[in-house]
Amino acid sequence: MSRQRGKTPRKTNKRPSQTDPVEVYCRIRPLSNDNEEVCVKALSTNVVQLCPTEASHAYKMGNIKETQYTFQYVFDKYTSQKAMFDHTALPLVEDVLKGKNGLLFAYGITSSGKTHTMTGHPHDQGILPRCLDVLFNSLEEQQTKKYVFKPDKMNGFDVQSEADAMVERQRRDLMPKLMKTPQTPRSKDKGAFCDSGRVKDPSRVDGVEEDNNYAVFVSYIEIYNNYVYDLLEDLTYDPITGLKAPTSKNLREDSDHNMYVSSAVEVEVKSSEEALEVLWKGQKRRKVAHTALNTESSRSHSVFNIRLVQAPLDPLGEEVYQDKDKICVSQLSLVDLAGSERTNRTNNEGSRLREAGNINQSLMVLRTCIELLRENQKFGSNKMVPYRDSRLTHLFKNYFDGEGKVRMVVCVNPAGAEYDETVHVMRFAELTQEVQIARPQQVRFDIGLTPGRRRMNQQYKEKLAKMKEDGLEIPTPERMYSMGPPFPLMELFEAHDNATLLQLAQFLHDREKRRASLVPDLDTKQDQFRNQLMEIEEENVKLKGRLQQLESMLGDKDTEITRVGRRIRTLEKENRQLQSTAHAYEQERRELNYEVSEKDSKLTQLRDKRQKMRNQFEYQMQVNNQQWHKNMTAEKNKIAMEAAQEIAEKEQKLELLKSIVNNQAPLSSGSGSQYSSTPPITPKPRPRTQTISTTSSAKPKSRYIPPARSEPDLSIVQGGTQYGPKPAIRGRPTTRDTHTRRGASPPAVKPKPVVNPRYHRRSRSSHADIWIDHQSKGTVETGTILQPTLKKKKSVSKLEVADTKEATRYMLTHQTADSDGDVATNLIKGDIIPTATGGSAVIFKDVETLKQTSPGERKRKSKEQKPEENDGEWTDVETRCRQGIGNFLSSKKSKGSRV
Numbered sequence: 058m059s060r061q062r063g064k065t066p067r068k069t070n071k072r073p074s075q076t077d078p079v080e081v082y083c084r085i086r087p088l089s090n091d092n093e094e095v096c097v098k099a100l101s102t103n104v105v106q107l108c109p110t111e112a113s114h115a116y117k118m119g120n121i122k123e124t125q126y127t128f129q130y131v132f133d134k135y136t137s138q139k140a141m142f143d144h145t146a147l148p149l150v151e152d153v154l155k156g157k158n159g160l161l162f163a164y165g166i167t168s169s170g171k172t173h174t175m176t177g178h179p180h181d182q183g184i185l186p187r188c189l190d191v192l193f194n195s196l197e198e199q200q201t202k203k204y205v206f207k208p209d210k211m212n213g214f215d216v217q218s219e220a221d222a223m224v225e226r227q228r229r230d231l232m233p234k235l236m237k238t239p240q241t242p243r244s245k246d247k248g249a250f251c252d253s254g255r256v257k258d259p260s261r262v263d264g265v266e267e268d269n270n271y272a273v274f275v276s277y278i279e280i281y282n283n284y285v286y287d288l289l290e291d292l293t294y295d296p297i298t299g300l301k302a303p304t305s306k307n308l309r310e311d312s313d314h315n316m317y318v319s320s321a322v323e324v325e326v327k328s329s330e331e332a333l334e335v336l337w338k339g340q341k342r343r344k345v346a347h348t349a350l351n352t353e354s355s356r357s358h359s360v361f362n363i364r365l366v367q368a369p370l371d372p373l374g375e376e377v378y379q380d381k382d383k384i385c386v387s388q389l390s391l392v393d394l395a396g397s398e399r400t401n402r403t404n405n406e407g408s409r410l411r412e413a414g415n416i417n418q419s420l421m422v423l424r425t426c427i428e429l430l431r432e433n434q435k436f437g438s439n440k441m442v443p444y445r446d447s448r449l450t451h452l453f454k455n456y457f458d459g460e461g462k463v464r465m466v467v468c469v470n471p472a473g474a475e476y477d478e479t480v481h482v483m484r485f486a487e488l489t490q491e492v493q494i495a496r497p498q499q500v501r502f503d504i505g506l507t508p509g510r511r512r513m514n515q516q517y518k519e520k521l522a523k524m525k526e527d528g529l530e531i532p533t534p535e536r537m538y539s540m541g542p543p544f545p546l547m548e549l550f551e552a553h554d555n556a557t558l559l560q561l562a563q564f565l566h567d568r569e570k571r572r573a574s575l576v577p578d579l580d581t582k583q584d585q586f587r588n589q590l591m592e593i594e595e596e597n598v599k600l601k602g603r604l605q606q607l608e609s610m611l612g613d614k615d616t617e618i619t620r621v622g623r624r625i626r627t628l629e630k631e632n633r634q635l636q637s638t639a640h641a642y643e644q645e646r647r648e649l650n651y652e653v654s655e656k657d658s659k660l661t662q663l664r665d666k667r668q669k670m671r672n673q674f675e676y677q678m679q680v681n682n683q684q685w686h687k688n689m690t691a692e693k694n695k696i697a698m699e700a701a702q703e704i705a706e707k708e709q710k711l712e713l714l715k716s717i718v719n720n721q722a723p724l725s726s727g728s729g730s731q732y733s734s735t736p737p738i739t740p741k742p743r744p745r746t747q748t749i750s751t752t753s754s755a756k757p758k759s760r761y762i763p764p765a766r767s768e769p770d771l772s773i774v775q776g777g778t779q780y781g782p783k784p785a786i787r788g789r790p791t792t793r794d795t796h797t798r799r800g801a802s803p804p805a806v807k808p809k810p811v812v813n814p815r816y817h818r819r820s821r822s823s824h825a826d827i828w829i830d831h832q833s834k835g836t837v838e839t840g841t842i843l844q845p846t847l848k849k850k851k852s853v854s855k856l857e858v859a860d861t862k863e864a865t866r867y868m869l870t871h872q873t874a875d876s877d878g879d880v881a882t883n884l885i886k887g888d889i890i891p892t893a894t895g896g897s898a899v900i901f902k903d904v905e906t907l908k909q910t911s912p913g914e915r916k917r918k919s920k921e922q923k924p925e926e927n928d929g930e931w932t933d934v935e936t937r938c939r940q941g942i943g944n945f946l947s948s949k950k951s952k953g954s955r956v
């Protein structure tokens with residue numbers, strides 16, 4: 058072994074060549090109540106996310122940011138104790154077996170699962186019992202007898218022979234039992250680690266040196282209120298005062314500057330059960346105070362140390378080599394830190410409050426130390442790390458200052474209410490990862506003795522026993538190649554100390570003899586060895602050839618692999634492209650399908666709508682047709698009635714006119730205030746006087762008054778009508794007039810003419826005529842193709858006397874509807890002749906009828922007679938006058954004035 062100091066852990070003054078960071082693991086425990094809000098979530102196997110809950114102080118202060126922390130590994134609530142152990146502690150157990158130190162501590166707030174992780178339950182063991190199980194599983198038969206290694210009370214170990222160890226065992230067994238702490242009943246779970254219900258961890262690790270012997274020592278200490286107590290110390294019992302209070306222990310530094318708890322009991326254990334019993338004994342002593350947060354909350358930091366002592370076997374492979382310097386001690390410290398919460402959260406009072414203060418103080422110092430250490434390492438500063446400010450940091454100073462592996466398990470309670478505390482824990486944990494620890498150096502256990510000594514000794518013993526059994530001679534054992542026992546202790550006090558010299562000569566002679574006897578054997582062995590070497594060399598040459606072959610094959614394969622790899626990559630790329638194209642097409646197809654279905658549905662909607670509209674329209678058409686037929690029938694009846702009435706009226710007027718014409722009765726004209734139509738005047742006064750109304754025949758407004766004076770008055774010429782207030786025209790009959798007059802009886806009295814058309818010569822040139830186009834305002838524009846020719850005209854809707862002064866011709870437009878509903882426009886034309894009294898008279902000469910027939914009804918036979926058909930009738934003066942007067946009257950009726 059290169060380094061055999063029985064001290065733990067070792068401090069090195071050299072600057073470490075290789076370092077490892079502190080490895081931090083995070084474990085999230087399950088919620089106590091599934092309905093609780095969660096503030097911690099594992100994002101991956103090494104990232105954890107914290108998000109403030111509404112109940113948290115941070116949230117209330119407006120900090121709602123989520124934070125992420127990266128750790129070596131994050132274990133979620135489903136992680137088993139076994140998995141936890143395998144990741145975090147198993148490598149440390151392996152290291153311990155190889156002579157390296159390890160520190161594992163559980164850190165977190167109260168009730169975050171530290172004790173559960175470190176200790177667990179018998180049926181679901183935590184890290185500590187599993188470490189013990191694996192350690193003892195791995196050591197198997199290689200443990201020394203008890204008391205071969207003895208703690209030297211200065212953090213080191215002594216070694217003694219098995220015989221001495223046996224004597225000590227006997228002595229201890231015979232020793233009267235000391236007064237010990239009365240046994241208290243074990244609690245249900247934690248004390249039951251040694252019960253049959255315990256589920257042992259079956260794992261074992263490699264790394265156990267074949268030619269070493271081992272012994273395991275455990276110690277259990279507690280740091281409470283910044284005092285160190287030995288949890289395995291037997292409390293002395295005084296029959297009067299009872300149990301004596303435990304005394305706090307001091308921390309000491311050994312010759313190698315390693316810290317240890319002075320006079321702390323270290324118990325040598327030979328099985329995990331024994332070790333767990335010790336653990337339970339210590340746990341009984343552990344301060345477990347009830348706080349508001351956790352009824353089993355640990356108010357102290359507990360440190361369970363497992364020290365593995367190993368030493369090589371002697372050359373015979375029989376016993377431990379009796380040299381203290383050849384002992385190697387490695388240590389695994391498992392620390393369950395007290396909860397890191399703040400005092401105000403726990404509702405602590407009195408001693409509990411002091412506890413909380415001290416816990417926080419020691420954890421604060423731990424944080425400060427780690428921060429400074431990190432700073433020194435990072436920035437090359439040399440600030441003093443205040444390890445001594447707390448017992449906790451002081452005790453583990455060597456782990457951080459020296460070498461070893463340090464791991465931390467951060468336990469997290471994901472309950473939302475714990476957010477504020479958890480954030481501090483996380484920050485510290487993340488920071489801790491930046492601290493570098495010197496990597497422990499590889500311990501070499503080879504001390505120059507034949508390897509496999511234990512096995513050979515074993516075989517030798519077995520063979521010996523068998524030969525003894527068979528009664529055979531015992532052959533020279535392989536181990537006889539030894540040069541014999543070590544040199545005896547001889548001291549030469551004077552030059553002539555012959556006895557000692559002889560003894561030495563004898564010893565050397567024996568050795569010489571032994572050597573001489575071994576030389577031939579050695580030569581034989583050398584020959585054998587040479588032959589073997591040659592065989593190996595041959596084999597080697599063959600293998601080299603084969604290797605070359607294989608290498609060239611491998612090279613070919615590599616080339617092939619590279620080519621295939623390249624081809625695969627190309628194909629993969631093509632495949633990806635094709636996939637993306639297919640994807641795009643698929644997408645397009647889906648979109649088109651969607652569009653088509655959308656359009657289909659729109660089309661269907663449109664069709665439905667159109668059908669609905671058609672139905673509505675048809676229905677509306679039916680209704681309208683019915684309504685139209687009804688209206689038409691009513692209108693027809695009305696028109697027929699009106700026509701009958703009009704005809705009757707006109708008949709009446711005609712009668713009147715007839716009588717006027719026939720009788721040639723003189724018409725008196727007033728100052729133009731009213732139009733009067735004279736009744737037929739006969740030489741004999743007629744028995745009755747006929748009154749003609751200007752508005753309606755039913756409601757006569759004026760009566761005929763016989764002329765008072767003999768001045769010429771209005772006379773109406775056949776074929777025309779006399780208009781105007783004053784002029785009285787005795788008209789000469791026209792050709793047409795003549796026709797009508799033929800049947801009329803000559804007037805009995807010849808009235809004095811008011812206007813004499815004979816005296817009034819009219820220009821024959823139609824170009825010189827100025828027309829008055831008299832149309833009432835409601836005249837409908839018919840758009841008839843044939844229109845009267847009026848070169849010069851003045852259109853009026855109301856006829857004034859002044860208009861008649863300039864004009865020579867007069868045309869009255871009058872519209873009527875025939876029985877078919879078509880509009881017939883009558884243009885009644887006449888000459889304007891000045892009267893003797895300065896007025897104007899109109900002599901109607903012509904009536905034109907413009908008629909428009911709808912094409913659909915062209916073939917229908919109109920009830921209205923065509924002009925040519927009317928020829929006979931139109932030439933009839935009566936009819937024409939009737940028409941003329943009727944129109945004029947109706948036009949005058951609407952105007953309410955007379956010319």
Ligand SMILES: Nc1ncnc2c1ncn2[C@@H]1O[C@H](COP(=O)(O)OP(=O)(O)OP(=O)(O)O)[C@@H](O)[C@H]1O
Pocket residue numbers: 085086087134165166167168169170171172173174351353354355356394395396397468
């Ligand atoms: N991973 C887990 N799975 C199941 N139960 C758990 C887990 N972690 C913790 N618990 C349970 O939560 C409770 C509190 O855990 P524990 O006592 O280990 O907390 P603690 O951090 O050690 O508290 P303190 O600091 O006060 O000692 C215990 O009942 C424990 O069984």
